[in-house]
Amino acid sequence: MTAPPEDDATSWRIRLHEIIFGHESAAGKAFDILLLGAILLSILNVMLESVRGLQHDYHSVFVGVEWALTVIFTLEYGLRIYAAPNRLAYIFSFLGIVDLISIAPTYLSLFVPRSQALSTIRALRLLRVFRVLKLVDFLREAEELTTALRGSVRKIIVFLGAVLTMIVIMGSLMYLVEGQENGFTSIPRSLYWAVVTMTTVGYGDIAPQTVLGQVIATVVMILGYGVIAVPTGIVSADLVQNRRHRATLCAGCGASAHDHDAGFCKHCGASLGVLP
Numbered sequence: 001m002t003a004p005p006e007d008d009a010t011s012w013r014i015r016l017h018e019i020i021f022g023h024e025s026a027a028g029k030a031f032d033i034l035l036l037g038a039i040l041l042s043i044l045n046v047m048l049e050s051v052r053g054l055q056h057d058y059h060s061v062f063v064g065v066e067w068a069l070t071v072i073f074t075l076e077y078g079l080r081i082y083a084a085p086n087r088l089a090y091i092f093s094f095l096g097i098v099d100l101i102s103i104a105p106t107y108l109s110l111f112v113p114r115s116q117a118l119s120t121i122r123a124l125r126l127l128r129v130f131r132v133l134k135l136v137d138f139l140r141e142a143e144e145l146t147t148a149l150r151g152s153v154r155k156i157i158v159f160l161g162a163v164l165t166m167i168v169i170m171g172s173l174m175y176l177v178e179g180q181e182n183g184f185t186s187i188p189r190s191l192y193w194a195v196v197t198m199t200t201v202g203y204g205d206i207a208p209q210t211v212l213g214q215v216i217a218t219v220v221m222i223l224g225y226g227v228i229a230v231p232t233g234i235v236s237a238d239l240v241q242n243r244r245h246r247a248t249l250c251a252g253c254g255a256s257a258h259d260h261d262a263g264f265c266k267h268c269g270a271s272l273g274v275l276p
Contacts, residue, residue, distance in 0.1 A: 017083040020076075035076065039122050042069045046119045066116060070106040073122075077103060098124045151238040156231050163227055167194045170220050174213060182209045198224040 022028035042065075048054050049062040077099050084090035091100075102125055105118035171191035178184040183206045184193065193206045197220045208214050 013083055016079060017085070020080055020083050036126065038069055038072060039125050042066070042073075042122055043120055045069070046117060050117065066106055066119070070103055070119075073099075073103045095125075095127070098127075149235060149238075152231075152234045155234045159230055159234070163198070166223060167191055167198060170194045170198075170216065174208065174216055177210060177216060178208055178213045182213070183207070194220060197221060198227055200224045200228070 018025055019027045019031050045062055045065045049059075049066075055062070080090060080096070080099065081087050090096045098121070102119070102122040105116050105121070108118075109116040168191065171194035172187055174193060175184045175187050175190040178190075184190045189206070196203050196206075197217060200221070208217050
């Protein structure tokens with residue numbers, strides 16, 4: 001007695017899901033490794049195509065490789081949609097969106113010249129290497145960092161608001177002090193100078209010529225170190241706080257009001273564990 005066509009389609013979809021989304025089976029590992037290799041080849045192809053000498057001699061080769069890989073990635077994206085248990089969840093997930101936009105630049109190049117250079121966004125697909133190589137600890141650390149960044153968003157926004165205020169004030173002041181004859185031809189251009197100076201980039205295309213202007217520039221340079229240090233300190237503090245909270249959270253009763261060096265829960269006596 002033969003199996004109904006629906007059962008054959010279901011079993012095929014399950015098998016396809018194990019290969020495409022799974023990583024425990026030999027077929028799943030081989031698929032992921034081949035996919036990562038194709039992504040690396042695609043990125044290398046786009047980079048080499050941007051070299052003028054190579055582009056002139058091997059343009060048709062680069063175009064052929066790019067289109068061949070794009071077709072492969074398009075088929076792979078379609079198979080992922082077909083094999084996904086929840087298709088909408090995959091399509092609108094982070095990796096699902098990355099999979100989609102990674103194939104878009106090549107098709108977009110038919111209408112917008114040189115847009116295929118955006119194909120390097122496929123590098124985001126290399127995030128799957130953590131799953132393929134089972135680098136779970138790296139993913140856990142990334143999750144902790146993401147949590148710390150989310151907790152720091154409001155503080156960083158307030159800080160950036162203060163920085164923008166200083167940039168407007170310092171840029172306007174330099175416009176008044178230096179004037180158009182010294183290159184500060186407008187307030188927007190002076191704001192550009194303030195941003196470049198405060199971020200310690202220092203292109204040097206605009207420079208103060210007067211003594212007072214150089215004094216103001218010195219102040220802006222010193223403030224620039226704070227621009228770099230403060231956000232780092234904010235994120236670091238939240239990261240330490242999250243690690244401390246996680247280390248002192250009791251798995252038995254859920255209590256979290258423990259000292260950071262406590263070894264056992266003061267409510268139920270369960271071991272709190274120690275973070276690496």
